[in-house]
Amino acid sequence: MRNFIDVSINGVRQKIQGIDAFRTLSDFLRYEQGATGTKVVCAEGDCGACTVLTKSGTEENFKSINSCIAFMWQLDGQEVVTVEGLKKNDELHPAQLAMIQCQGTQCGYCTPGFICSMAQLAQDSKNENVVIDSKRAKNYLTGNLCRCTGYDSIIEASTKMDLTSLPDLNSAIVFDSASVELEFDRQKIYLPQTLSEARTYLREVPKIVSGATDLGVLHNKGRWSPQVMMSLKNIPELAHITRSATHITIGATATLEQCSRELESDFPEFSRLLRIFASPQIKNSATLVGNMMNASPIADSIPFLKSADARIHLLSPTGERVVDINEFFLEGYKKMDLKPQEIVTHISLPLNGLSFKLYKVSKRKDLDISAVTLAIGFEKKGDQLLRFQLSLGGVAASVLRLKTLESQMLNRALAEKDFIHLFNEIDPLITPQSDVRGSSDYRRLLVRNLLLKFFHEVEGAL
Numbered sequence: 001m002r003n004f005i006d007v008s009i010n011g012v013r014q015k016i017q018g019i020d021a022f023r024t025l026s027d028f029l030r031y032e033q034g035a036t037g038t039k040v041v042c043a044e045g046d047c048g049a050c051t052v053l054t055k056s057g058t059e060e061n062f063k064s065i066n067s068c069i070a071f072m073w074q075l076d077g078q079e080v081v082t083v084e085g086l087k088k089n090d091e092l093h094p095a096q097l098a099m100i101q102c103q104g105t106q107c108g109y110c111t112p113g114f115i116c117s118m119a120q121l122a123q124d125s126k127n128e129n130v131v132i133d134s135k136r137a138k139n140y141l142t143g144n145l146c147r148c149t150g151y152d153s154i155i156e157a158s159t160k161m162d163l164t165s166l167p168d169l170n171s172a173i174v175f176d177s178a179s180v181e182l183e184f185d186r187q188k189i190y191l192p193q194t195l196s197e198a199r200t201y202l203r204e205v206p207k208i209v210s211g212a213t214d215l216g217v218l219h220n221k222g223r224w225s226p227q228v229m230m231s232l233k234n235i236p237e238l239a240h241i242t243r244s245a246t247h248i249t250i251g252a253t254a255t256l257e258q259c260s261r262e263l264e265s266d267f268p269e270f271s272r273l274l275r276i277f278a279s280p281q282i283k284n285s286a287t288l289v290g291n292m293m294n295a296s297p298i299a300d301s302i303p304f305l306k307s308a309d310a311r312i313h314l315l316s317p318t319g320e321r322v323v324d325i326n327e328f329f330l331e332g333y334k335k336m337d338l339k340p341q342e343i344v345t346h347i348s349l350p351l352n353g354l355s356f357k358l359y360k361v362s363k364r365k366d367l368d369i370s371a372v373t374l375a376i377g378f379e380k381k382g383d384q385l386l387r388f389q390l391s392l393g394g395v396a397a398s399v400l401r402l403k404t405l406e407s408q409m410l411n412r413a414l415a416e417k418d419f420i421h422l423f424n425e426i427d428p429l430i431t432p433q434s435d436v437r438g439s440s441d442y443r444r445l446l447v448r449n450l451l452l453k454f455f456h457e458v459e460g461a462l
């Protein structure tokens, strides 16, 4: 058992204890390390000024994350590279050189964050042997904002990086693999190595922290003060997505980026939806289980999980149970069938031949919160639907699965009037709110139009 965090920052191995282990990574870098290249602007994962690169001792590639919402203890067993660490042997990194050559910076406040995202773009493009065009550059830079230079020169710099001279950022450190128990003041964090160890800690009812992309924002806004916490990130079996003949099983610490990549062949529509979910930095940290357990009525994954009849695998000090997601979420805002000492270990998705159409409507395409979401799982034969499983988000206190209305769409020739009729039946059941993302009437109209969109897309495919 260790009582310190084992982490490498720009190749220097450090043992972190006390208050420092509970700080955010950006605060630690800036105030303890003097690594002030990393900037903080929004402190809520939205602007990318605080972007750094991380990778665990067992991973091959670095990935970008937002250091403003990452806690130091989350970096246990990880290598961190900041903008200061990209330069090797006095040679600037190709991302830095290209930024200078293309005049991609003015005030410079956003630049270190852009450079770190560009360094991941360069690494992945070299590994995958892919030429960087402006579309690929934009996808990697979705999570970085610049207020003064304008994006043209930054995108040009991204496409002009010399991929033949990328420095090796690995430090080849072998980290200590023991479990961690850390305490400071009233705060405690447990980082167990096995599920049976995790189970013993559940009696203390720790708050489970996964990617902290929800909890880190709440912390920075002063709306959550951590006390007893547990992270499952050091339990190897929970980090994977596995496939059997009948199911896909997603571990509690599998990230959204992993889901987007590894679910592509079985659930291409979900993988596509994840491409417009948040930014690369968020998806490199955030987990699917964390998105589900945040239980927001506008969480982008829940409508899909409900329409797919996902099953939730729960662990408590007294045993395990598996619950159908449609029984797990109860009526009301963030209400779940979750006991105080229970945690989620896995989500499983049946492989039963359903196809999916998933819709997210938001004010901006990228990095925006949904106004309304719609997920339909379906099977069709000829011009008829044999199965039809409908979930709606953003129109009530929780995501709705409308099982009672589903059967009326089955085994009849698809017709537009049936979808209009379906909307007329849904309309009195939903209670959308008016807020900055849209009025109640607008949300109702979206539901109607998305149902018609589904009809035209499916009819078009016939």
Ligand SMILES: Cc1cc2nc3c(=O)[nH]c(=O)nc-3n(C[C@H](O)[C@H](O)[C@H](O)COP(=O)(O)OP(=O)(O)OC[C@H]3O[C@@H](n4cnc5c(N)ncnc54)[C@H](O)[C@@H]3O)c2cc1C
Binding pocket: 044, 045, 046, 207, 208, 209, 210, 211, 212, 213, 214, 215, 216, 217, 232, 252, 256, 276, 277, 278, 279, 282, 285, 286, 287, 288, 289, 290, 291, 292, 293, 294, 298, 299, 300, 301, 342, 343, 344, 345, 367, 368, 369
């Ligand atoms: C800039 C930004 C953009 C975002 N964009 C989107 C978006 O486009 N769509 C969207 O839906 N969301 C979005 N989010 C919200 C957030 O990123 C997601 O909800 C994310 O999936 C949360 O996962 P996490 O691992 O970071 O969860 P955490 O923050 O670690 O935890 C979230 C909740 O889940 C609980 N929890 C986590 N793991 C477990 C477990 N194993 N057992 C029991 N409880 C658990 C935690 O206790 C906590 O209550 C965004 C957030 C930010 C900051």
Ligand code: FES
Binding pocket: 039, 040, 041, 042, 043, 044, 045, 046, 047, 048, 049, 050, 051, 066, 067, 068, 069
């Ligand atoms: S400071 Fe804006 S994302 Fe971290």
Ligand code: FES
Binding pocket: 104, 105, 106, 107, 108, 109, 110, 111, 145, 146, 147, 148, 149
């Ligand atoms: S260079 Fe000033 S914010 Fe980007």
